[in-house]
Amino acid sequence: MGRVLLPFEFYEPESVAEAIDLARRHSAPFIMGGCTLVPSLRRRQRREPCLVSLARIPGLDDFSIHPRTGMRLGAKVVASALLPHIWAGKRFAALHEACEQLYPPHIGNMGSIVGNLCSGVPYFDLPTAAMALDAELHVTGQGGDRVVKLEDFYTAKFQTVLSRGEVVTQVFCPPHKADSGSSFKKIYRSRRTIDDLHKLNAAAMVTLDEDRARIIDARVVLGSWSFRPHRYRAAEAVLVGEAPNFDLFEQAADAVLAELDPVTDLAWVEKTRFAQCRVLLRDTIAQAASRAKSRHDPFEDAAEILEDAS
Amino acid sequence: MKMLATFNVNGRDRDTVIAPHMTLADVLRDQLRLTGTKRACTGGNCGACTVLMDGVPVCSCIQLAVNARDRKIETVEGLAKPGGDLSALQEAFARNNAAQCGFCTSGMLMTAEALLRSNPRPTREEVKVAISGNICRCTGYVKIVDAIMEATAAAQEAAE
Numbered sequence: 001m002g003r004v005l006l007p008f009e010f011y012e013p014e015s016v017a018e019a020i021d022l023a024r025r026h027s028a029p030f031i032m033g034g035c036t037l038v039p040s041l042r043r044r045q046r047r048e049p050c051l052v053s054l055a056r057i058p059g060l061d062d063f064s065i066h067p068r069t070g071m072r073l074g075a076k077v078v079a080s081a082l083l084p085h086i087w088a089g090k091r092f093a094a095l096h097e098a099c100e101q102l103y104p105p106h107i108g109n110m111g112s113i114v115g116n117l118c119s120g121v122p123y124f125d126l127p128t129a130a131m132a133l134d135a136e137l138h139v140t141g142q143g144g145d146r147v148v149k150l151e152d153f154y155t156a157k158f159q160t161v162l163s164r165g166e167v168v169t170q171v172f173c174p175p176h177k178a179d180s181g182s183s184f185k186k187i188y189r190s191r192r193t194i195d196d197l198h199k200l201n202a203a204a205m206v207t208l209d210e211d212r213a214r215i216i217d218a219r220v221v222l223g224s225w226s227f228r229p230h231r232y233r234a235a236e237a238v239l240v241g242e243a244p245n246f247d248l249f250e251q252a253a254d255a256v257l258a259e260l261d262p263v264t265d266l267a268w269v270e271k272t273r274f275a276q277c278r279v280l281l282r283d284t285i286a287q288a289a290s291r292a293k294s295r296h297d298p299f300e301d302a303a304e305i306l307e308d309a310s
Numbered sequence: 311m312k313m314l315a316t317f318n319v320n321g322r323d324r325d326t327v328i329a330p331h332m333t334l335a336d337v338l339r340d341q342l343r344l345t346g347t348k349r350a351c352t353g354g355n356c357g358a359c360t361v362l363m364d365g366v367p368v369c370s371c372i373q374l375a376v377n378a379r380d381r382k383i384e385t386v387e388g389l390a391k392p393g394g395d396l397s398a399l400q401e402a403f404a405r406n407n408a409a410q411c412g413f414c415t416s417g418m419l420m421t422a423e424a425l426l427r428s429n430p431r432p433t434r435e436e437v438k439v440a441i442s443g444n445i446c447r448c449t450g451y452v453k454i455v456d457a458i459m460e461a462t463a464a465a466q467e468a469a470e
Binding site: 003004005006010012013032034035038039042043053055080103104105106107109110200256299 | 311329330331332333334335349352353354357360363366368369372374376377421434439440442443444462
């Protein structure tokens with residue numbers, strides 16, 4: 001790895017409009033924490049003569065998380081900002097877990113969540129978790145604003161639907177139904193040969209009916225397998241309408257495996273990865289269902305206490 | 311594209327000329343001559359370059375210096391007391407032989423310092439999680455965790 005970065009021009013606009021204008025004029029990418037961009041510049045994987053920093057734009061570090069209104073994170077919100085938030089942990093557990101497990105932990109103090117989603121790196125964790133939470137990105141550009149679902153966001157390896165001069169100002173995860181739970185898990189070292197991907201990650205979200213007896217909605221996402229995380233609707237169809245149990249989760253995991261293409265051509269590597277993937281998916285869905293079943297919101301307790309008092 | 315920048319390092323404002331492509335580790339080591347902060351992997355993986363920015367540990371090797379200008383930066387040189395005596399944490403590291411080659415130690419100290427400020431009575435597991443981003447190839451971590459546990463508030467109160 002090279003020791004130094006090559007020189008570049010650096011702009012520090014103080015409003016979103018100014019930033020978009022600069023990025024368009026210089027065909028420059030945006031930089032926030034730089035946790036992805038700086039190492040790739042140093043390795044000479046990318047060559048950027050000009051960068052536009054979002055660091056001095058006020059207002060982008062606002063965030064609000066509430067079970068009634070959903071989760072709204074500005075472009076500058078770093079991953080560690082989520083960790084102490086009670087609603088992030090209780091109602092948006094998949095993203096909270098993914099942020100908690102970032103390695104090394106220092107990265108969580110530097111890199112923004114939106115930056116992680118926008119970098120398009122195939123093996124990143126936060127896109128997988130955010131996709132299970134049905135995240136949508138608010139994109140601002142020269143032509144105005146638009147909203148892009150995270151599912152439609154990635155077009156190829158390291159490529160997104162964003163063009164130069166478009167910036168994601170906010171990520172929004174809608175509030176879910178009352179009896180739902182989400183979960184994220186990863187296997188960090190699933191690599192057996194140099195060509196393999198390093199890891200596997202999966203996220204799931206399960207919603208139960210009012211009696212907490214049947215699954216009425218599910219989302220199953222597997223990341224690190226191809227260039228982007230994917231939702232597996234066949235597995236979701238297996239889950240919906242059924243009572244949650246261990247055999248069902250295994251069937252759902254098998255439904256995902258049926259859709260997967262081998263990544264490498266070594267038979268024994270594939271065998272191992274498929275086996276790991278099955279266990280990972282089964283346990284992720286099981287934990288999401290368990291959280292949906294044992295859901296406990298202090299918000300509702302507080303409402304009951306208020307009612308008792310009045 | 312050079313610019314004059316002021317960094318608040320260890321409580322003192324320091325002026326220096328930087329370029330936007332310099333990382334915080336470059337500025338601290340090469341411009342300000344604070345060579346306690348080490349450059350090792352230069353990719354944000356090993357934690358040897360850890361400094362505190364506004365009280366939280368960051369990897370200074372991938373932090374652009376321009377973005378650190380208005381922040382309060384603390385390096386390992388700022389840990390010792392004004393008279394030159396070592397801090398309780400540094401004393402504990404020395405007593406427990408928590409450094410062998412010493413290359414990771416400045417990063418370990420800064421990460422441990424941030425942990426003990428936010429959580430004065432961590433468990434052994436919490437210490438291990440906190441220093442999981444700091445790689446040490448000599449000690450096997452046991453002595454380091456011992457040292458940090460000895461420096462916790464609970465241990466200090468028991469000694470008094």
